[in-house]
Amino acid sequence: MLRCPALFVGASASHQGKTTVTAAIARHHARLGRRVRVFKTGPDFLDPMILERACGSPVYSLHLSMVGLDACRALLAQAAREADLILIEGVMGLFDGTPSSADLAAAFNVPVLAVIGAHGMAQTFGAVAFGLARYRPDVPFYGVLANRVASARHAQMLSEAIPEGLRYCGHVSNTDNIALSERHLGLTQAQEIASLDARLDRAADAIAATALAELPPHVDFEDAMPEAPPRLLAGLRIAIARDAAFSFIYPANIDLLKAMGATIAPFSPLADEPVPADADALYLPGGYPELHAATLASNARTRASIREHVARDRAVLAECGGMLYLLDTLTDLEGTRHAMLGVLPGNAFMQRRLARLAMQRIDTAHGALTGHTFHYSTLDTPMQPHLNATHATTGAAGEALYRHGRVTATYMHAYWPSNPAAAAALFRGTTL
CATH class of the missing domain: 3.40.50.880 (Class I glutamine amidotransferase (GATase) domain)
Incomplete structure (x- = not known):
């Protein structure tokens, strides 16, 4: 077995800030000199561009259907051999799709951080967090992060709404100027955002004030190697x-x-x-x-x-x-x-x-x-x-x-x- 700290960043739905939070965590730990490897669940080209800039390494896809269980296992094993931290960003809501982000997290026993955009809610935040944490007992749950929080009082209400037994990891303010711009296919490409590194550094600063400043638990990954493909394109x-x-x-x-x-x-x-x-x-x-x-x-x-x-x-x-x-x-x-x-x-x-x-x-x-x-x-x-x-x-x-x-x-x-x-x-x- 290979052991490495790992965290799966899921959410209650799309547009909750998963990519921003994942990139912030990656940049925070990379600034501390840690080797960070980040993966994206499912088919995506735009989020990985941002995540690569945050961690400094290529970002590969994990998906139980498109990539396949064995290939996912080999990719995670390779990362675990090299990295001090593995992050996996989910897709859509935690339980959306077949297979879902939750299916991937459960398959490799990676604890889930749920990102919830808290704008427009107060105590209901606790109910959403409880539902995400308890909906499927086979999905390991790490904690919940409140995103786009309006004020210190708002943050206090959110933290007080968390049921006993759930970890509240803190919050990110909607005034931190870290949100990433979008267009019709998703996020704007990393190469087109002139202020991206400054934005990522501000996001990392925000994460440094939360429980996510520390490494998550270690996860055991099976030591698997990918099968070498035949050299069908030799000389091409x-x-x-x-x-x-x-x-x-x-x-x-x-x-x-x-x-x-x-x-x-x-x-x-x-x-x-x-x-x-x-x-x-x-x-x-x-x-x-x-x-x-x-x-x-x-x-x-x-x-x-x-x-x-x-x-x-x-x-x-x-x-x-x-x-x-x-x-x-x-x-x-x-x-x-x-x-x-x-x-x-x-x-x-x-x-x-x-x-x-x-x-x-x-x-x-x-x-x-x-x-x-x-x-x-x-x-x-x-x-x-x-x-x-x-x-x-x-x-x-x-x-x-x-x-x-x-x-x-x-x-x-x-x-x-x-x-x-x-x-x-x-x-x-x-x-x-």
Whole structure:
């Protein structure tokens, strides 16, 4: 067994401040010289950017379905071998989803800190805390933190409302100027927040005044090692678009490509950088092309290099925002239509309401490939699906996966370690 202090940061619902609190705890202990490893429950690209800045290390996803129990165990074991503290941020409310944050905490016996946004409540705070702590006896419970507290008197009322036997870990004020800004897909990207480090330091200062200033209990983690993937991409050079427009990338996906023998060549479409001429394959990840559509439309070097890559019959994988970039046009929220690359036939339209959010899986010739979808755009295309994903738990129809020559495109964000052989097929442009 491997022993390491660990804490699971859950909440009563979304928008309670889980990411801010998790980042604050991470930054506080990192400032004390401790090695902190942070994980995010479920599919997320934006929260991990903030958490990575707070702790100084890449943030990996844990999810009993998408990542898998054994892979989660191996990731936690690796962290326990290296770290002085492990933090896991939950998703949505503690018991929401199948599997839920509570299921993950129970699976690895990691004690839960419940963050409750206390604005607009007083004694009811105690009832919510009691319910979270007692709803499932198999979920280890550490304590509760009040967030967005209005005043010292408000904090006193909240602490007095906690039933006997529950740990009150303190509060964070709504006047501390630490809240993180959001946009339509979630938090603003870390690289776009000029004052992020100052904000994280203020958050750490606030946590230093709570019981969370001390290390949480030690947790026993099974000493597990990940299975080495086959070197199915040996000798392959993969160009990856990476900038503010294309940034939705799981660190575990990049690790897998390297472990399978690929060489990675990053480039920036926003900086009008070309796809490296010697790239065998191209990956266009999701992100925010709609926020940079005018720039992408005018960056001629990148456009020409991608078209040349496709003309040479080299493999392309485009996910969500990357797929929108390959279409004929993208219409933004203001109704402005921007010319995209014209590699794929079709037009995308941004909208203010969510188009789809779900865990997904796609059954390939190599077995199931897991992932998720989350987008605010719709697609009008004559292309017919090569494969169709399904909802991970209900089996309902999910996203289409298109094959156009050696271009593979889909709204689904795949978690490649769930099926290395399928991932290799995506980059080799072979049977999927």
